[in-house]
Amino acid sequence: MHEPHSHGSVLKRRTGWLGALERRKDRGDGTGQGHQVDRPGRKDQVGRPPGxxxxxxxxxxxxxxxxxxxxxxxxxxxxxxxxxxxxxxxxxxxxxxxxxxxxxxxxxxxxxxxxxxxxxxxxxxxxxxxxxxxxxxxxxxxxxxxxxxxxxxxxxxxxxxxxxxxxxxxxxxxxxxxxxx
Structure with a gap:
């Protein structure tokens, strides 16, 4: 049975501050969908680079x-x-x-x-x-x-x-x- 908050095979588990950031950004439904890491200089919410x-x-x-x-x-x-x-x-x-x-x-x-x-x-x-x-x-x-x-x-x-x-x-x-x- 698949637990709702388990990231097992869907996402590799990271530790430290980056892992905490990833877990916070994940929707938490276990699918890994909505997973977005907040990294500066990347893209905004819509997928465009910042102006x-x-x-x-x-x-x-x-x-x-x-x-x-x-x-x-x-x-x-x-x-x-x-x-x-x-x-x-x-x-x-x-x-x-x-x-x-x-x-x-x-x-x-x-x-x-x-x-x-x-x-x-x-x-x-x-x-x-x-x-x-x-x-x-x-x-x-x-x-x-x-x-x-x-x-x-x-x-x-x-x-x-x-x-x-x-x-x-x-x-x-x-x-x-x-x-x-």
């Missing part, structure tokens, strides 16, 4: 959020005390973290003073350009209907961590005072 407006919504939404944050930092000067909280690591230990000076860097960057932005936080300033490049790539790929896939090997992530660590140590030493905000 450009749908594909561009996320990158444009992210840009709007970042632009809003930059607009706020551009209008509220972080060089004046009382507008932003103090870095807790700096307050408790006197050590500059890799993000110290980031708001001043963003403020200078928005006002077109690239030199002051680099002086306040060079890593953050490089990050603005990196964000712009990745966002542009994301927008172009979304326009074309292709997913954004940036696969970095673990060695790259370790390299980024090493650069941030070296930046942090050097900016806190007397000879690295040029990197301090």
């Amino acid at each position: 450009r407006v749908h594909r561009l919504a996320t990158p444009i939404g992210i840009l709007a959020a970042v632009a809003g944050a930059f607009a706020y930092v551009g209008s509220v000067d972080p060089n004046e005390s009382g507008h932003y909280p103090v870095c807790p690591l700096l307050k408790l230990t006197g050590v500059l973290c890799p993000g110290c000076g980031g708001l001043r860097s963003a403020h200078a960057f928005i006002h077109g003073d690239l030199g002051a932005a680099l002086e306040a936080n060079a890593i953050a300033t490089v990050g603005y350009f990196l964000f712009a490049a990745v966002w542009g790539l994301w927008l172009v790929r979304a326009w074309r209907g292709q997913p954004l896939r940036i696969g970095l090997a673990p060695v790259w992530w370790w390299g980024v961590g090493a650069v941030l660590l070296i930046f942090t140590v050097v900016r806190n030493l007397p000879f690295g005072s040029a990197l301090a905000p």
